[in-house]
Amino acid sequence: MSEHIAALYSALFYTESHPGTFDDGEIQALRAAIALMRGQSWQPIETAPKDGTTIIIAYSLGGQHVETAWWDGEGWAYNWHEYDGTSYVKDVTHWQPLPAPPKDSANE
Incomplete structure (x- = not known):
């Protein structure tokens, strides 16, 4: 391997x-x-892509949390459904890539 x-x-x-x-x-x-x-699976946030790719992030905010986010040049951005616009996640510690989408069994 x-x-x-x-x-x-x-x-x-x-x-x-x-x-x-x-x-x-x-x-x-x-x-x-x-x-x-x-x-x-989890990697230090310093190694995360900063090209706008959506990834899974881990951050601490009174406990450990995960969210999908992307780097937008200002910070780790995500869409908060209760807020009209982009929010930013602070205290991000780790990341991992999104998994591959499920296969469409109808096309196999």
């Missing part, structure tokens, strides 16, 4: 050193694959 992880890291390094080679979704998929293969 370590050979596969090394190959994914090589691909990720290539994408970062050759901008435009892969789109943001493909880069996020590489990061997620590396995390899953290494057995890591």
Whole structure:
């Protein structure tokens, strides 16, 4: 398995050193694959993508909470259904990629 992880890291390094080679979704998929293969689900927030990709975040606010959010250049943003607009989450500590959507069994 370590050979596969090394190959994914090589691909990720290539994408970062050759901008435009892969789109943001493909880069996020590489990061997620590396995390899953290494057995890591939660990663330090410092390693999270800051390209607008929606991710799962963990934050502390009188306890541990999770939310889907994205970096919008100002902070970790999310849509609060009781508020008309974007809100920001503070004290974010960890993140993980969203899981793949379920397969459509009707198309299999």
